[in-house]
Amino acid sequence: MLSVQDITLERYFKPVFEPVSFELGAGQVMLLTGDNGSGKTTLLRLLAGLLRPSAGSVDLRTRSCMYVGHLLGVKDDLDVIENIEFMGRLFGGAETPLGTILDRSGLRQVASQLARTLSAGQRKRCALSRLLVRRSDLWLLDEPYSNLDQEGIQLMDNMLHTHIEHGGACVLATHGSLRPRGVDFEECKLVPGRVGQ
Numbered sequence: 115m116l117s118v119q120d121i122t123l124e125r126y127f128k129p130v131f132e133p134v135s136f137e138l139g140a141g142q143v144m145l146l147t148g149d150n151g152s153g154k155t156t157l158l159r160l161l162a163g164l165l166r167p168s169a170g171s172v173d174l175r176t177r178s179c180m181y182v183g184h185l186l187g188v189k190d191d192l193d194v195i196e197n198i199e200f201m202g203r204l205f206g207g208a209e210t211p212l213g214t215i216l217d218r219s220g221l222r223q224v225a226s227q228l229a230r231t232l233s234a235g236q237r238k239r240c241a242l243s244r245l246l247v248r249r250s251d252l253w254l255l256d257e258p259y260s261n262l263d264q265e266g267i268q269l270m271d272n273m274l275h276t277h278i279e280h281g282g283a284c285v286l287a288t289h290g291s292l293r294p295r296g297v298d299f300e301e302c303k304l305v306p307g308r309v310g311q
Contacts, residue, residue: 115139115252115283116161121170122307123156129307130156133170136302138283140251143274143297146287148304154287155184157304158254161285180250182258186241190230194221194240197229201244209248219243220269234261245273253277253284259292271295 120133131153138144146154159165161172162181188197198215202208208215216222219239224232229240238261245253258270274284275296286294293299 115142115175116285117171117173117175118161119171119173121157121160121167121172123153123160123165124168124307129168131304131307134302134304135170136300138252138285140281140283141278142283143278143294143299144283144285145293145299145301146285146304147289147301149306150289152304152306154289154304155256158183158256158285158287162254174252176251178249178251179254180245180252181254182241182244183256186237187244188229188232188237188240191228193228194225194232197240198243198247202247205244205248207248210246215243215246218246218269218273220265235263235266238262239266239269242270242273245277249280249282251282253282253286255284255286257287257289257292259288267292271297 116138119135122129122131122133134157136144146157148154160167192200198212216225219242221239221243224236229237242258259267262270271294274294277284278297
């Protein structure tokens with residue numbers, strides 16, 4: 115589903131991280147770890163096609179890919195339902211009933227609230243709910259557990275578990291102890307690049 119070969123990106127003539135290579139198939143999860151500033155977000159943006167690598171290659175073997183980054187893409191002037199419906203239209207139509215999305219993301223109680231009134235954790239759930247709008251083979255997730263309480267973490271784990279069970283794959287950036295539970299994963303620890311490599 116995804117093949118990454120010796121990929122890196124240079125900023126100011128210095129690689130952000132040492133070259134990274136891995137293969138990811140259906141039903142697999144790759145965990146990107148590393149210290150703050152090690153390049154986890156940069157690598158995800160490279161995989162999503164938002165940046166071009168300075169070296170190496172990304173072979174994305176599916177057209178069905180969903181990216182959720184630090185910038186959540188939640189519209190403050192829309193309520194939760196309107197945000198979900200907007201994502202459905204943006205992606206060509208929802209495949210999952212709205213009620214199911216609200217239940218699986220734990221947003222039913224705040225469904226009619228404007229996004230600007232939500233807590234940080236509720237906003238994160240609203241952003242993650244787009245993963246449920248329609249099926250995507252590959253998820254690219256930048257610290258999906260940040261700002262979530264224990265219930266939210268469990269909901270995210272459940273979403274990921276179902277995705278993997280149905281043959282999906284995921285590249286997930288995280289740090290510290292915030293790791294998926296209930297699914298097997300491989301780990302790719304990013305190492306900051308060095309001048310003169």
